[in-house]
Amino acid sequence: MVDLLYRWPVAAKFGSRVPKEKFYVNGHVTDPIREKFVTEVQRITWAYKLAEVTINLPGSPAVPEVQVFQIDAKMDDVSEPVLTAIDKAIPFPVVFEITRGDGAHRSVRMVAAHKQLGVGAPQLSAYYSTGWQPVDTERKPVPTAITLSSLYTALLGPLIPAPVRPGEELPALAARLQTVRKLEREITALERKLRTEPQINRKVELRRTLRTKQSELEQQR
Numbered sequence: 583m584v585d586l587l588y589r590w591p592v593a594a595k596f597g598s599r600v601p602k603e604k605f606y607v608n609g610h611v612t613d614p615i616r617e618k619f620v621t622e623v624q625r626i627t628w629a630y631k632l633a634e635v636t637i638n639l640p641g642s643p644a645v646p647e648v649q650v651f652q653i654d655a656k657m658d659d660v661s662e663p664v665l666t667a668i669d670k671a672i673p674f675p676v677v678f679e680i681t682r683g684d685g686a687h688r689s690v691r692m693v694a695a696h697k698q699l700g701v702g703a704p705q706l707s708a709y710y711s712t713g714w715q716p717v718d719t720e721r722k723p724v725p726t727a728i729t730l731s732s733l734y735t736a737l738l739g740p741l742i743p744a745p746v747r748p749g750e751e752l753p754a755l756a757a758r759l760q761t762v763r764k765l766e767r768e769i770t771a772l773e774r775k776l777r778t779e780p781q782i783n784r785k786v787e788l789r790r791t792l793r794t795k796q797s798e799l800e801q802q803r
Contacts, residue, residue, distance in 0.1 A: 584740035585712045587679070587692060589721035590629070590650055594636040600626045600651075605671050615663050622664055624654040629679070632730065644699060645731040647674045655682040662709055669695060669706055675734055681717060689714040694738055696756040707756035708763070710741035744803060758802055765799040 602619045605611055611619070630650035634640055641647060649672055653660050660680050669676050677694045693711035697704050725736035735752050744762065746755055772792045779785050 585715055586740055587690065587712075587715060587719055587721045588724050588737070591632070591637050591724065594630040594632050594650075596628050596631045598628045600628050602626060605667050610670075611667050615667055618661055618664050619667075622656055622660050624656045626668070627652045627654075632724075632733065634730070639727060639730045639733060641730045645675055645729075645734045646699075648730060648734050648737070649674050649676045650679065651676055652679045652681065655680055658682055665693065665695075665709060666706060669697060670704060673699070673704070675699075677737060682714075688717040690717050690719075691715065692741065694741060696738060696752050698753060708759065710738065710743065712741060762799065762802050765795055765802065769795050769799065 602623055605619065606616055628649065629652040631647060632639075632650070633647040651668065651672075653664075659682060665678060668678075675694075675697045677692065679690055679692050681688060681690045683689055691712050691714050693709050695709045696707040698706075725733060725739075727733035727736055738752060739746055742755065742759065744755070744759055750758075769792065772788055772795060776785060776788045776792065779788060
């Protein structure tokens with residue numbers, strides 16, 4: 583993961599405020615998530631539209647456009663259920679910038695999930711994020727790309743906490759990271775059991791399983 587912010591192309595600026603109520607209708611938001619919108623979100627702005635008509639990169643069925651949404655948080659952050667509700671209501675990949683604080687204490691983080699479009703509801707990976715950075719952090723140009731699909735891959739690459747393997751596409755990488763997280767949880771649970779298990783033969787079995795899981799984890803990283 584790399585802490586950075588992108589300097590979005592001026593030609594792609596959209597700058598349209600989106601009422602939260604839009605997501606209550608289109609996002610099929612439950613009452614608990616609606617409460618999160620109310621308590622966590624001050625303002626949602628559809629800030630940039632990265633598309634062929636704005637930045638002259640051809641799209642594809644998988645990545646027809648990429649949208650940038652800026653969210654002003656009422657409190658310290660905006661939770662993933664809110665991001666998911668917005669993401670699922672937008673029929674394109676989305677990159678979020680969440681801003682919190684006031685005045686000199688304002689900070690921002692960039693966060694996104696890999697979104698796969700297809701028949702039915704879009705499929706989202708886990709959310710990947712930079713750390714919090716001052717809002718006046720120097721922004722980097724968006725990566726050079728020849729298609730919107732390759733741009734989307736390049737935008738998400740620095741957010742993802744694992745190196746991209748040669749020739750690895752984002753769907754495969756997202757699946758690999760899900761496997762990594764699952765193995766990490768299993769290893770943590772095994773280590774916890776090992777510390778409290780009183781029987782020697784059971785400890786031997788747990789250590790064997792733990793070594794197997796650790797080897798699998800190294801292969802996936």
